[in-house]
Amino acid sequence: MTGAPDGGQPDARLAPFDALPAGAGRSATLAALGKALAGPDAGEGPRMARILFAGVLGLDLVQIIARPEAPLSGDERALLRAAAERCLAGEPPGRVLGRRAFWGMEFRLGPDTLEPRPDTETLVETALARLDLQKAGNPLQILDLGTGTGCILIALLSELPGAFGVGVDLAPGAAAIARDNALANGVGERSGFMAGDWTEAIATGLFDLVVSNPPYIESHALAGLDAGVRLHDPVLALDGGPDGLAPYRLLAPQAMRLLRPGGVAAFEVGAGQAADVAALMRVAGFAATQVAADLAGVMRVVSGVRP
Structure with missing residues (x-):
């Protein structure tokens, strides 16, 4: 997946995610998503990536570690990318997912x-x-x-x-x-x-x-x-x-x-x-x-x- 879902210009910040080969596993996808979402705080990108994995795909860190090579489907990749775009546009992860833990x-x-x-x-x-x-x-x-x-x-x-x-x-x-x-x-x-x-x-x-x-x-x-x-x-x-x-x-x-x-x-x-x-x-x-x-x-x- 190399283009924006709406056919517009892809966000260059998502390049690490877009560069993943088809069938990339959970662990590699999580790492690439963390790089794409990274900001001034080095830990913010990986944290947000874990939130999106859990909220969009229902996969927590334990499940990712247990099956790191399990591939994501094209639909799962598309859902993650759409959520990441919203986060990069400044929308908090909780708003993207529509829910928040407390x-x-x-x-x-x-x-x-x-x-x-x-x-x-x-x-x-x-x-x-x-x-x-x-x-x-x-x-x-x-x-x-x-x-x-x-x-x-x-x-x-x-x-x-x-x-x-x-x-x-x-x-x-x-x-x-x-x-x-x-x-x-x-x-x-x-x-x-x-x-x-x-x-x-x-x-x-x-x-x-x-x-x-x-x-x-x-x-x-x-x-x-x-x-x-x-x-x-x-x-x-x-x-x-x-x-x-x-x-x-x-x-x-x-x-x-x-x-x-x-x-x-x-x-x-x-x-x-x-x-x-x-x-x-x-x-x-x-x-x-x-x-x-x-x-x-x-x-x-x-x-x-x-x-």
Whole structure:
């Protein structure tokens, strides 16, 4: 295969892949695809190639190593090439595949959802750590505001088999995808999803845990985001207002209103926002506020307890 699938000019960056002979094996094809996708980070090309092999062909590294010489069909080569072209055009692998892994599970994406990212697992870890362990076996009630793919709520429900959760998102499309993801990951019967505004969707409630990964990018900074985010993630899920803190000014009092005494609120925050969000939570009445760092050392999650 030496030309672009649409008959246009082939992308020169795909030359290592296009140069493969017909019937090339899995291992050789993976290596060539890694070279084609290589960027400034030497490890990025091989990583993306493995993601595409797994997502497009259903072949993980173990299967490739077990049968390195097994040839790929022409159709498989064409599918890989088409996916690689989209990645080289700046589309993140998760968007190309339409799904992304999080907390050991797989989540379908849509135009109204963010891609789940490893940083957000810190929010799940913090929420679990701060819950009253004596209540962990009871039927806890969880609320996820701005649920997106539902990944946070679904991850929590997977760890708390006695819990029930509600996810709210302003975008109906996101709420529908979250519902599908809950069913696919085995927690559909213990969750419900709705489209609506944070301040109106849930009129009353007594939740044990309120979590959120809200928009927190400053409006003026959106234009400078990486193209993979700027062009493919929904602006509604990114824009946090002029200072990035507008959602937290709503979230803190809403969480206080909806939590039962002793309940926990945990919010993901952007770099440099933790102190300001902790202050907003204290003003709203939260006690025992804490900040947790992600694996990169960024203060990523702020949590507090309703007295």
